[in-house]
Amino acid sequence: MSARRLFWFGSAAPAIASVLLALLLAGLVMVITGSDPIAAYSALVQGAFLRPGTATRPTAFFETLVSATPYLILALGISLGFAAGLFNIGAEGQLYMGALASVSVGFLVKGLPWFIHLPLALAAGVVAGMLWASIAGWLKATREAPEVVTTIMLNYIAYAVVNYMVNGPLRHTGTAPRTPDIEPSAVLPTLLPPPERLHWGLFLAIAAAVGYYFLMNRSTLGLRIRLVGENRHAARYAGINVNQTYLITMALSGALCGLAGAVEVLALYRYLPTEFTVGYGFDSIAVALLGQGNPVGIALAALLFGAMANGAGYMQFSAGVSNYIIAVVQAFIIVFVAAPGIARDLLVSWWARWLPRRAKEGEA
Amino acid sequence: MGEPILQMRNITKRFPGVLANDHIFFDLNRGEIHALLGENGAGKTTLMNIFYGLYQPDEGEIWLNGRRVTIHSPKDAIALGIGMVHQHFTLVPTLSVTENVILGAETGRFGVLDLAQPRQRILAIARDYGLEVDPDALVKDLPVGVQQRVEIIKALYRNAQVLILDEPTAVLTPLEVERLFETLRAMVRRGVSIIFISHKLKEVMAIADRITVLRQGRVVGSTTPAEADEAKLASMMVGRPVMLQVEKLPAQPGEVVLSVRDLRVMSDRRAVAVDGVSFEVRAGEIVGIAGVEGNGQSELVEAITGLRAPVHGTVMLCGQPLPHALPRAAIDAGMSHIPEDRHKYGMVAQQPLAVNLTLSTFHQPPFAQRGLLRWVTIREHARRLIREFDIRAPHELVPIASLSGGNQQKSVVARELSRPLKLLVAAQPTRGVDVGSIEFIHKRIVQARDAGAAVLLVSAELDEIMSLSDRILVMFKGHIVGERDARTATREEIGLLMMGRVKEGAA
Amino acid sequence: AVPTPSAPAQPQQPGQPAPTEQAAQPAKKIKVGLVTDVGSLDDRSFNASAWEGVQRAVRDFGVEAKAIESKQPTDYIKNIQTFVNEEYDLIITVGFLMGDDTRKAAEMYPNQKFAIVDVGYFGENAPKNVMGLLFAEDQSGFLAGVVAGLMTKSNVVGGVYGLAIPPVCRFRKGYENGVKFVNPNARILGVYQGPADGTPFNNPQWGAARARDQMNEGADVIFSAGGTTGNGGLEEIAKAQGVLGIGVDQDQYYTLSENVRKILLTSAMKRVDQATYLAVKSVVDGAFQGGNRVFDITNDGIGLAPFHELEDKVPQSVRDKLQEVIEGLKNGTIKTGLEGVANPCE
Amino acid sequence: MIESITEVLVRIDYLFLLATALRASTPIVFAALGGIFSERSGVINIALEGMMLTSAYVCYKAAVIFNSPWLGLATGVLSAMVLALLHGVISIRYRTNQVVSGTVLNIFAAGITGFLFRVLGAQESAPYLPNMNMPLVRDLPLLGNQPLLTWVMLLMIALTTFVLFRTRWGLRTRAVGELPRAADTAGVAVNRVRYVNVMIGGMMAGLGGAFFTLHTVSSFTPLMTSGQGFIGLAAMIFGNWTPLPALLAAMLFTVPQALAGQFQMFGVPLPYQLISTLPYVLTIITLAGVVRRSTPPAALGVPYVK
Numbered sequence A: 001m002s003a004r005r006l007f008w009f010g011s012a013a014p015a016i017a018s019v020l021l022a023l024l025l026a027g028l029v030m031v032i033t034g035s036d037p038i039a040a041y042s043a044l045v046q047g048a049f050l051r052p053g054t055a056t057r058p059t060a061f062f063e064t065l066v067s068a069t070p071y072l073i074l075a076l077g078i079s080l081g082f083a084a085g086l087f088n089i090g091a092e093g094q095l096y097m098g099a100l101a102s103v104s105v106g107f108l109v110k111g112l113p114w115f116i117h118l119p120l121a122l123a124a125g126v127v128a129g130m131l132w133a134s135i136a137g138w139l140k141a142t143r144e145a146p147e148v149v150t151t152i153m154l155n156y157i158a159y160a161v162v163n164y165m166v167n168g169p170l171r172h173t174g175t176a177p178r179t180p181d182i183e184p185s186a187v188l189p190t191l192l193p194p195p196e197r198l199h200w201g202l203f204l205a206i207a208a209a210v211g212y213y214f215l216m217n218r219s220t221l222g223l224r225i226r227l228v229g230e231n232r233h234a235a236r237y238a239g240i241n242v243n244q245t246y247l248i249t250m251a252l253s254g255a256l257c258g259l260a261g262a263v264e265v266l267a268l269y270r271y272l273p274t275e276f277t278v279g280y281g282f283d284s285i286a287v288a289l290l291g292q293g294n295p296v297g298i299a300l301a302a303l304l305f306g307a308m309a310n311g312a313g314y315m316q317f318s319a320g321v322s323n324y325i326i327a328v329v330q331a332f333i334i335v336f337v338a339a340p341g342i343a344r345d346l347l348v349s350w351w352a353r354w355l356p357r358r359a360k361e362g363e364a
Numbered sequence B: 001m002g003e004p005i006l007q008m009r010n011i012t013k014r015f016p017g018v019l020a021n022d023h024i025f026f027d028l029n030r031g032e033i034h035a036l037l038g039e040n041g042a043g044k045t046t047l048m049n050i051f052y053g054l055y056q057p058d059e060g061e062i063w064l065n066g067r068r069v070t071i072h073s074p075k076d077a078i079a080l081g082i083g084m085v086h087q088h089f090t091l092v093p094t095l096s097v098t099e100n101v102i103l104g105a106e107t108g109r110f111g112v113l114d115l116a117q118p119r120q121r122i123l124a125i126a127r128d129y130g131l132e133v134d135p136d137a138l139v140k141d142l143p144v145g146v147q148q149r150v151e152i153i154k155a156l157y158r159n160a161q162v163l164i165l166d167e168p169t170a171v172l173t174p175l176e177v178e179r180l181f182e183t184l185r186a187m188v189r190r191g192v193s194i195i196f197i198s199h200k201l202k203e204v205m206a207i208a209d210r211i212t213v214l215r216q217g218r219v220v221g222s223t224t225p226a227e228a229d230e231a232k233l234a235s236m237m238v239g240r241p242v243m244l245q246v247e248k249l250p251a252q253p254g255e256v257v258l259s260v261r262d263l264r265v266m267s268d269r270r271a272v273a274v275d276g277v278s279f280e281v282r283a284g285e286i287v288g289i290a291g292v293e294g295n296g297q298s299e300l301v302e303a304i305t306g307l308r309a310p311v312h313g314t315v316m317l318c319g320q321p322l323p324h325a326l327p328r329a330a331i332d333a334g335m336s337h338i339p340e341d342r343h344k345y346g347m348v349a350q351q352p353l354a355v356n357l358t359l360s361t362f363h364q365p366p367f368a369q370r371g372l373l374r375w376v377t378i379r380e381h382a383r384r385l386i387r388e389f390d391i392r393a394p395h396e397l398v399p400i401a402s403l404s405g406g407n408q409q410k411s412v413v414a415r416e417l418s419r420p421l422k423l424l425v426a427a428q429p430t431r432g433v434d435v436g437s438i439e440f441i442h443k444r445i446v447q448a449r450d451a452g453a454a455v456l457l458v459s460a461e462l463d464e465i466m467s468l469s470d471r472i473l474v475m476f477k478g479h480i481v482g483e484r485d486a487r488t489a490t491r492e493e494i495g496l497l498m499m500g501r502v503k504e505g506a507a
Numbered sequence C: 001a002v003p004t005p006s007a008p009a010q011p012q013q014p015g016q017p018a019p020t021e022q023a024a025q026p027a028k029k030i031k032v033g034l035v036t037d038v039g040s041l042d043d044r045s046f047n048a049s050a051w052e053g054v055q056r057a058v059r060d061f062g063v064e065a066k067a068i069e070s071k072q073p074t075d076y077i078k079n080i081q082t083f084v085n086e087e088y089d090l091i092i093t094v095g096f097l098m099g100d101d102t103r104k105a106a107e108m109y110p111n112q113k114f115a116i117v118d119v120g121y122f123g124e125n126a127p128k129n130v131m132g133l134l135f136a137e138d139q140s141g142f143l144a145g146v147v148a149g150l151m152t153k154s155n156v157v158g159g160v161y162g163l164a165i166p167p168v169c170r171f172r173k174g175y176e177n178g179v180k181f182v183n184p185n186a187r188i189l190g191v192y193q194g195p196a197d198g199t200p201f202n203n204p205q206w207g208a209a210r211a212r213d214q215m216n217e218g219a220d221v222i223f224s225a226g227g228t229t230g231n232g233g234l235e236e237i238a239k240a241q242g243v244l245g246i247g248v249d250q251d252q253y254y255t256l257s258e259n260v261r262k263i264l265l266t267s268a269m270k271r272v273d274q275a276t277y278l279a280v281k282s283v284v285d286g287a288f289q290g291g292n293r294v295f296d297i298t299n300d301g302i303g304l305a306p307f308h309e310l311e312d313k314v315p316q317s318v319r320d321k322l323q324e325v326i327e328g329l330k331n332g333t334i335k336t337g338l339e340g341v342a343n344p345c346e
Numbered sequence D: 001m002i003e004s005i006t007e008v009l010v011r012i013d014y015l016f017l018l019a020t021a022l023r024a025s026t027p028i029v030f031a032a033l034g035g036i037f038s039e040r041s042g043v044i045n046i047a048l049e050g051m052m053l054t055s056a057y058v059c060y061k062a063a064v065i066f067n068s069p070w071l072g073l074a075t076g077v078l079s080a081m082v083l084a085l086l087h088g089v090i091s092i093r094y095r096t097n098q099v100v101s102g103t104v105l106n107i108f109a110a111g112i113t114g115f116l117f118r119v120l121g122a123q124e125s126a127p128y129l130p131n132m133n134m135p136l137v138r139d140l141p142l143l144g145n146q147p148l149l150t151w152v153m154l155l156m157i158a159l160t161t162f163v164l165f166r167t168r169w170g171l172r173t174r175a176v177g178e179l180p181r182a183a184d185t186a187g188v189a190v191n192r193v194r195y196v197n198v199m200i201g202g203m204m205a206g207l208g209g210a211f212f213t214l215h216t217v218s219s220f221t222p223l224m225t226s227g228q229g230f231i232g233l234a235a236m237i238f239g240n241w242t243p244l245p246a247l248l249a250a251m252l253f254t255v256p257q258a259l260a261g262q263f264q265m266f267g268v269p270l271p272y273q274l275i276s277t278l279p280y281v282l283t284i285i286t287l288a289g290v291v292r293r294s295t296p297p298a299a300l301g302v303p304y305v306k
């Protein structure tokens, strides 16, 4: 019934409007900074979707999926937090801890068949992320410490721990500070022969999205989380253990972020470098906001961000536009998403000028 | 007594789904007390909020001292010499009395606060009108009665010529009401004109020079105490003769269901709110707790229902002690709770009605199985309750926020009565609800009793307590100061108990 | 967080061997692609400096060059492939972070020429089509240490370093050995930026504070090797009296503010630009071959920058000693102590 | 020269440590003060980090362009206030969840400054603001000479305290943050008060941002504020939304940081990578210990609707 239309008018339309508006403004910025938006965007689309694979180069679209995978998993985790009114800004740190744990299991544990080792390594990442987030969750639940602040602090601690481990205890015997390679049995395999990199993580991500849908719309836990998020006082009155819910939600959120870390390292790196992501955790907050808590929306948002991340390189190559323009696009997007009113008012003032003319044409 | 100082002409105000004021004419003469009488939701507050600039009317004009005025904001209203004591107080708890009074009308050079001189004026006003108050006390430490004085001082400090009092007596004991009336008369003598909002007939008869009655946003008539009597006013208010008594058979109290032992509870401000309270409620009886708001009733209820941890004492349900601060335990033990604050506790505004009707049970069969929700059952159940309790809603999936206050409250009642229950704790069950719903809710509560449930009723409305209860406990300053049999008790003695006056010879 | 272990590149430095012979324009225009690590092209640091070298090659040999900045480490391989696919003649990758992906790529595309800054591949299965551009940071640091050890009056010398990654560690160890070499009983202070001390190589405040710590301990010569973090140190030194600073990577005399110039004793240079320039040149000359190329004191790959404004503050004795050490390092009679050390950071 | 912790602890020059910590506290305290203004009026402000970053960049760029640190400072502070205004519009006008708005603006600021830094570069170095000796404390070895903005910070602490508790504006601000309806019915324009306070918050954050590029190092690099805005928030909460305690809270972060630096310098045999997390760990612990007892403005995070 009207649910679908509500989704459309309630969230989808504004989100799409935001994206278009953002692309427009970023285009303006390019013009101002003296580069050609048309060329840039078409190169972006080329590099993100259209360029076919060759012997020496993976298919553009598959690469977009590869980039979208961590975004999707992370954004799901962050959205989970939002649902309960928790702001998990610590996704990045949980990502790091997840990666650290699964890589450790990946190379320290030896001689297991893949169907045990791989799940084990993944599980390690999930658990690590879960525990790391649970620190903030526990502090929120028992000490009312605002997770907005604690998760940020935990990020820095996570960087330090990973860096210490990779430079110290877990360092391999090469020049570059990194861990040894994980055992083949712990590798999350690719779906296609090289140079393609598309890997099973994609399906894990999709599975996570489906799971998210069921959790939120079909399970009692999901409803419980939403109730706590919308009115924690009423939730308490109704016999829901609010603090426990905070803890659980934060743990689940962290589990997903940890999974994202595990997938990245087990599928792509197959070892742990010091710097293995730059701001996935933060970009994913934007993805989550754009996705508006709806798994389909989140998936689409992740695809969009993945496409931008993937297309950026080729855009710079062929249009010579610094790929940091992407950050600008993303910045505009979430501002409009955060305050749909702004986008609306901008568009309306536009429409206002545009519609009458169209009406006249109609008469003619 | 003379020429009209204020005329409101043809005022109309619509809210989503409600016509709060429907072409209202209302006038006020200099130096008179004009009572505005009406049921909950009649539109009294809305009309006054328009006069005070908080709302803009959709239609109509306001004339003040013979000039047409448009009042955009309270700022304008204040400038025009209008003062208002709001139904829900507007004092900042963390600020001192003086700071509250001068807020918005501060004096002092270069924006630096001058507190000394205002302090003097406050003391002066207090003297003139018999409104003693310590100008340096923090508002949060003052009893409600005194807070109201601060509100009035606030208005006088701004030289209000017209003073609006929105249900000022709701929070006062009968004696305090008398004092308030003294003050009002003193003001009138000084030429202040007063609009006195209430739905309590006796008070209106006692204080008003003129009475205008509102019903469902319309003026149903104007009269004076001389030519009207309570019964007449009542039927004007409600639109039909009201039966002030709920007819119910005498109770057959069964075994003890709820027993509270020596309960001690702190308020949010870490003050003792409930001080060693003990009582019992038996199956099949309604025990009413009377008392002026703020004497610990809320904390008592929260402690019993597990929303607040008592510092001492036990709550036993059917002989089993309930763990502290664990609503779930109380619910599972068969306790239902109609909360005092519907919006904070009673409902999750944006969730569908169906969810709100299963708020505390959705996780268990038949509504859920193996952790999965069974929406079909949940919706069926919702549709059933909507029929049974005649909740006015398009369908069970609309957000409960979109329902009218009365229907929201009915939904809460429906939810709480739809579970097998041993004890019903009903706090202000009919607050802000139209009279039709009041009667309906009262009937349901009595039904629950007759079905063998124990009922603990907490209400600030003495009439509600008197008409509904089988036994009446009176709370004052965190203590239970008296117990009466509802059949023999009189308003007067309960009123005295509410002020802590224990009459000799009383049980 | 982006490790960029060194300081700003700077346009056209004086005192660098201006290329004399102009290569005959090859029939097909030679194309060079550069892929940065997650640092950006104008990180005023080694990405920038690598790009600077390439652009000089563009001017001198008329080759065509493009660069792609990587946003995520997972993009390295992808960006390399973009160039492979466009049949670029030489692909230059920058920084040890890209070591593994460059090796991967090299194995995937055996006929593609690569050069990588700061990484070398050893052992028999080292890729044959990669030119590893290595630097003897230890020698550069050693020379700086010699100057510091001789110039200090308080007999306390300091060092503010970026995150402990191989190049930085080699600079530091070399520096400290250099000090010891000329001044055994000098007190040597030094701090690496911790991974949680704000953004790696990018927390000038931290650098400044640590420089202050060391000045407070009496240090009067301080070596700053840590990107912007280190620059923070130099700027802080400039605010103090009678303390000298030593820069890193480029001759920072040209890249930092005027205030720093008057206290900048010298810079321990690491000529990344020279390396990439020569790498391109080798392709132009058709002389490209895989394997590691070490840029050290023998081929002007590293060295000390001029003393500039402090020329007259540096006594002849110091210059002589320095010259002696330079010779010693050249003919191997003097060792920095890091020769053949795989992991300088432990 | 490995030494034991105890040896080091006796050797450390504590007055100097204090000076270092005070200096390092400057941007943190500015952020905290910004938070105090904004949140005292009822608007959660986690965008301070972004505002500082923006100001840091603009201060740098403007100082270079005008070749004047003062004009740089002015422009930078202005830019932070513009961002604050945006936060106001999003969370006051459009009533977006204020934490979301703040998060968004942080990402926004990081993106824009990052991009501008790339396209406009940051080769030239900006002129500095001066360090200053304060008359009374001049003779204190290191405490005496501090960056101008550190003195300004101390001044602002006093000023903020005065404004909040002794002026009409402060009274209205507190009222608006506690019970907006009360202020409204008393004729105070609630949202105007909030807008202004959020922008004052922006101004404070702007001053904090200036510290990075006009005092410490004369150039800008992306993300150089590295989370100090959030530490400022922690300090604000820990200081129970009052200025002076906020400073002490900030020191609780910067003293260990300075200490960690000294430990490494003196070669205390502990992994410095982990020691460097000490300040963050302490911040978390203190937050956990204190929030329960701190009382945020009652209307914090709640948009005002009549």
Ligand SMILES: Nc1ncnc2c1ncn2[C@@H]1O[C@H](COP(=O)(O)OP(=O)(O)OP(=O)(O)O)[C@@H](O)[C@H]1O
Binding pocket: A085, A086, A087, A145, A146, A147, A148, A149, A232, D039, D044, D045, D046, D099, D233, D237, D296, D300, D301
């Ligand atoms: N002063 C603050 N600074 C930064 N973030 C805060 C602050 N206070 C709360 N937060 C974070 O913002 C979010 C909303 O907090 P808030 O207390 O408003 O929740 P709430 O459910 O609205 O509380 P309440 O119902 O009591 O108003 C939480 O995630 C909290 O961690």
Ligand SMILES: Nc1ncnc2c1ncn2[C@@H]1O[C@H](COP(=O)(O)OP(=O)(O)OP(=O)(O)O)[C@@H](O)[C@H]1O
Binding pocket: B015, B016, B018, B019, B020, B038, B039, B040, B041, B042, B043, B044, B045, B046, B047, B087, B199, B405, B432, B433, D306
């Ligand atoms: N801000 C509002 N938004 C929507 N509906 C409102 C609003 N304020 C009042 N109403 C509705 O308008 C009607 C009149 O409300 P009002 O508060 O004026 O009645 P009242 O006579 O003051 O009742 P009470 O005796 O309970 O104070 C009620 O149905 C109420 O639900």
Ligand SMILES: [Mg+2]
Binding pocket: B044, B045, B046, B087, B166
């Ligand atoms: Mg009312």
Ligand SMILES: [Mg+2]
Binding pocket: D299, D300, D301, D302
């Ligand atoms: Mg709130």
